[in-house]
Amino acid sequence: MSLKTNFSATSNDSSIKLISQSPFVNPGQIFNLSIQVDTSTPLSNLVVELTTYMKLSSRSSFDQSITNPYGVVSSTGGMAVGQYLVGQSSPAAINFSVNLLAPGLPTPTTQALPSEIPVELGVGCQYSTCPGIYPLKVSLLDPVTRVQIYSMVTHIVLAPPDSPPTRLGISLVMPLLNQGSSPSSSLNEADINSAIGELDEVAADFSTPITFTIDPSTLVELSNDKSKSAITLLNDLKFIGSNSLHPFVEEPFSNINISSLANSALEQDVENQYLSGSVTLKSILGLKSLIPAYVGTDDLSLKGVSKLVSFGISTLLLPSSSLRPSNLRSTATQPFGLSNLANSSSPICLPLDQGLSQDLMNSDPVLGAETFIGEASQVFFDAPNSSYVRSLSVLIPPSISSKATVIKNLLSGIANNPLLEGVTLASSATSPQGVLYNPSTRELVPSSSPPLISSESFTNFDTARSQLNAASSAYGAIFENGQYLGPNAVELNSALGDLYQAEALITEPGPSFSNYLSSATSPFKQIQSEISLSPNPNITLTSPTGKIPITVIASPNSPILNLELVVSSNGLTFHSPTTVTLTLDKAQNTVFFTVTARARGSVPLTVSVKSPDGSVILMRDQLTVHSTAISSVGVLLSLGAALLVLWWWFRTARAKWISHRGKHSKKKVAIDGQ
Template identity: 25%
Template sequence: SWLAPGEAANAVVRVAGSQAVDVNVVAHQVIDSRTEFEETLTGDGLGSVADQVSFPLAALPSSEAGTVVLPLGIQDPAALRDPARLQLSRTGIYPIELELRDAEGNALAEFVLPLVVVAPGPAGTPTVGEKLRVAWVWPLVADPAILPDGKPDAEVVAELQAAGRLGVQADALAGAPDIPVTLAPGPETLEAWTGLARQDESLAPSLASVQAALGTNQVLSGPYVPINIPSLIAGGFGAEVGAELARGNETLGSLLGTRLDPRTALPGPTDAASFVALRDGNVDRLIVDGDALVPMDSRLTPAQPVALELQGRVATAVVSDPGLGAPLTADLSPALRAQQFLAGLAMVALEQPNVVRGVAVVNPRGWEAPAPLLDAALAGLRGHPLLDPVVVDQWLDQVPPATGDDGAPVVRELEPYAPPAPPVTPATFLDAAGRLGGLRSLIGSGDLRIARGDKALRIALSSAWVGGAGRLRAQAELGVIDQSIDEVLSRIRVPVGSTVTLTARKGKIPVTFLNETDRTIRVKVTLESDKLFFPDGAEREVELPPRNTTVGFTVESRASGTFPLVLTVTSVDEELVIQSTRVRVRSTFVSGVGVFLTVGAALFLAMWWLLHFRRRRRHAPDAAT
C-alpha cells in the first residue's frame, strides 16, 4: 500500500490480446489535494510526468495465465541509478499510469494506480508528526433470517456461510486481530447465526470467526433489526424506536455475555425528529453519514468530531466520509480497490500531517466484498506510517473536537430528509400488538409463542421491507401472532346449547371447560341475562388447568320459566374472545307470593262452590211445587 525510497512491490497485471509488447509505467507529479486525487482515479488531471520506465512483456514473469508480474520500485537516493526504478523522493501520492503498448507505441489499455511514497524524516524520524486516526466501522447485518413459517431464509443463510457475504467479512476480521475496527452487528443477525449454527455445522466456522472478531474490537449496540428511525417516527411509531433499541441492546448483551454501552449509535438515516428521539434515549454520540449534513465550505477534509444541536439537545457526531469509502465498492479489481482506499486515507493524512485529525469510514449496507480486497485493505493498515487504525471510542478520546476561529465548537446541521412510509400502518401494528397482549394474559409471558410474537412485532418494522413485496412480508410477520392465537384458542372449549334447571330461587350453574393446551390458562367469564341475577357479579376470572375443569356460577331467579343466559369467555384483558355460548336456564321455583295467591284462589273457589250449592238446594222445593 506504500513504498519508501529503495523499496519495491509487485503489481499483477492482466494482459488481454496478443498485440501488446510492453508495459509503460508513467509516474505523474505528486498530488496536492483530495480533489486532484479523486480526479486522477479516473485518469483525469494527471499533471506532468515525474518519471517513467518501460518493461518488455516478454521479460516479465507470469503468476497465472493471462497475467504478468510488474515490478514497481522506487529509486534509493543513496544508491546508483537503477533505470528500472522510478525516481520519486518526495513523500506524497503519485498517480502511476500503467499502459499496455503495441509495437508502434500505441496505448492499447491503461489504468491509474495511486502510489503512496513515504520518505523517512531526517535521521530516521517519523514522516509525519501525527498519524491520521482511522475509525473503520463494519455493520454485520443481514435481513431477518427466519421466515414467518419458522424456516430459515435460504438467501440469508448463504450470506452467513464461510464463503458468503458476512462469512467472508468475519473471516477477514478474525485474521487481522491486531487491526482495530468497530463492529455494528445486527442483533437479530447474530442471534440467528448462533441458533442456526447449532443445527447446521457448516455455519460453525463463520460463527467462530465473527465471535473472535467481536471479542477483540469495539461493538456498537443497535436496533434488533435494521430500521429507518425517521420513517417510524413520521409514521406514528415513535414509541417503537425505543423498543427496537432496547431489544437490540439486550440481545447483543446476552449473546456476548457483557453489557454494551448504548450511548454510541450508528443510526442510519437521521433527521431532526430522530435526532431528538435518540438524544432523549441517552444516545449522545452519533456516527452520521457526511451526506446527511449540510455541506461546509472547507478546502480540507473534515476530520474532527463536530456538534449536532437541535431543540436544546446536543450530541457529538463522528462524520463518516462516503468519498473515502467509495473505492471499496468500485467496479475494479480487489487489489486496485484496496490501493485506492488506502491512498485516499493517506491523502487526508498529508493534508495536515502535524495535526491530530481523524476520519471515519462506514461500510455500506449489503456490502459484498471479495476476500482479497478485505485482506489487502486490512494488511495495508498494519504498520502504516501515515495511518493509525482505532476504534470509535479511541477516535473520540484522541481527536479533539472541531472549533471555529473564535474557539467555539463547530455545530453542523442536518440536511432535510423525506423518509419513506413504514412497511405497516399503525392501526395494523397496534391491533396485532393488542392481540398479542391478549394472548400474553391468557398463557403467560414465559410461553415461547409470546416470544415469537414479540419478535414478529420487531421484525415487522424493519427497513428491509421495501415496496409491495416488503409490505406483504411485514404483514406476514404480524400474521405469526394470529397463528399462535388460533392455535391456542382452538384448544379451549365450552359446552354449547346446554339446559340447566333451577329448583330454588338461587343456585349454581355448572359450566365445564376443556383446556387441551399444555399449560394452565387464565380467562375471564362474563354472564348476561335479562331475567337472571348474579349475586357474585357478572364477571369472574377463572384459572383453567389442562383438561376438564367445572366451575359453578351463582345465579338467582325471581320467577319460573325458561330464560337465556349468554356466557362469554375472553382473555383477561378482553382483547381475545375465546367463545360465546348460550345456556337455557329453566326455573321451577315458585315464590311465596305465588303460593299465597294460589292458595287464596283455591279457597275463594271452594267457598263460591259451597254457597252456590246451598243456594240451589234452597230453591229446589219451590221448583217442585
C-alpha cells in the same frame, strides 16, 4: 455519487488488475508494484507504460486523479516486457521495482530482483517538499501502434522521513451478514462462508481495530442453524468479540426505520427494539458490553435523534447527505454536535466518510483497498504537522465483491502506513483536542421526510401486538428489557421476534409483513385452540334463584393459563360478580354464578373468556338458560291482580245493589202518597 473507476479501456479483451504494491515509501526506498495482465495479445509482444503525475494538492484533486490524472512528470514510455514473462500464460503477473527520482532524494540501495522490471520515474519535487501522494498510471499499449488499450491508476504514498506528531486515525465499521433492507431475506451457505472468510482476515491482523455491526434477528437465525458452517461462523464471531479492539455496536432487533417509528404512536418501540437487540447480541455472543452508537446510511430525523439519545445512544455516525454542507475546504476529522437539536444533551456526531467507502467498491478489490489508503493519506497531508487528534470513520460497504480480499489489503495497508493508524470507534468519539478545520456543530438536514405508517398497517400491527401481550399475560410472563421473561418465554420471544420483523416492514407492508404478523400471533392462536366451553349449550333453572355452572375446558397438554371469565344477560339478575379471574390448572374448570330469572322461559347468556386484564377476548359463546319455575315476584303479581279483580267486582256489585235499592224505595213512597 458516481462510482469511482481507476481504469479505462478501449478494448474488451484486455485488462489490468493490481496484485500488490508498497503501502508507502520513504525517501530512498524502492516502490514495488505487481500487476496482473489479461490480454489476447501474445505475451512476447506485450508493451506496458508507467507514468507518474504531479503531487496532489487536495482531496478533490485526488478524486480527479482516479479517472483523469493531470500534470505528467515522468514516463517510462512503452516497455516491451515479454522477456520477463517467459513460460507464463495469460493472465500473467508483472513485477516492477520503481526507483523514484527527485533532486535531493537519496539513491535506493535495494536492487531489483531477477523477476522484477527495474524502472526509474521522476516525481517532480525537491527533497523537502516531496512527501505526498503521487498518481501512477499503468497502461497497456498496442504493440504495433503504441496506442493505449487499457490503463489503471494507483497512487504512491511518499511519506516524510520523520514520524509525524500524530497519525490520522481510521475507524472502520464493518457490517456482518448484512441482509439489506428486507428482513424477509434469509441466510444461505454462501453468506455464511463469505463471512467466515472475512473474519479469518480480521483474525490474521488482530491488532487493527474494527467495530462490527450485525442484525440481531440475523444472529438469531444463525444460532438456530445447526449446519457445520453456521457453527463455525458463530464460534468465529464469539472469538472476534472477545477482543476489546473488535467491539459490536448496539442494534435494534430488526432493521426498523427509526424516524418513522419516532414520529408515530410506536415511538416506544424504538427503545424496545434496541433493548431486545442488545439482550440478543450479548446472550448469543457472550458480550459484556456494546458500543452505544448509531451507524446510519439513511436519513435520521431530529425526533429520531432525540429518541435515540433518550435511552443512551451517545454517538451518531452520520452520512454527509444528512448534514447541511459546510464551508470547509478540507475533510472533517473531528467530532461535532448538532446545532438544531433542542435537547441540551446533544450526542457526539462523527461524519461517515462516504468517499473512502466508495473506494472499496472498486471491481478490483486490491486496487480499491490501495486507493483507500492513498486517499486517506491525502487527508493526512491536509495538516501533516498537526498535533491534534484526527480520525475518519468509514463504513465498509456490505455488498462489495471479494470482500475478504478487500479487508486483507485494507488492514495491511493501514497497519503498515506510517501516516495512518487504526482506532476504535470509542476513541474517535472522544472530545476533540481543539478545533482544527472543524465547526463545533453542524445542522442535521434530512434529505427527505420519513415514510409514513398507514392507519391500516398500524391497526394490523397493534392488533397482533395486543394478542401477543394477551398470550404472555395468560402464560404469566412479564415484558422486560424488550423481551419476555417467565413461562413459555422461548415461544413468546420467537413470536416477538416476528413482530419486530413485521415492524421493520410497516411502512411498506406486503406479503412478508402479513406473514410475520401471523407468526407473531401464534401463541395467541395456540391458547385459543387449547380452551373451550362445556359442550352443553343449554342450562335449566328449576327454581327462581339458582346457580349456573360455567365450565372452561383446557386441552390435556395445555400449560397453566391465567384468564378472565365474564358473563352477561339481560334476562337474569346476578347475585355474584360477573367477572371472575380464572386459573386453568386442570382439564375442567367450573365457576358458579348465582342468578335469579326475571321471567319464565328462555334467555340468552353471553360467556367471554378474556386476557387477565380484560383487554383482549380469546373466546366468546352464547348459552341458553331455561327457567321452569314461577318466581315469587310472579306469584305476588298474580295474587295482587286477583285481589284487584275481586275488589273491583265487589265494589261494582255493591254499587249496583245500592242503586237498585234506592230506586225501589222512591217508588214505594210515591205509591203510599197517592
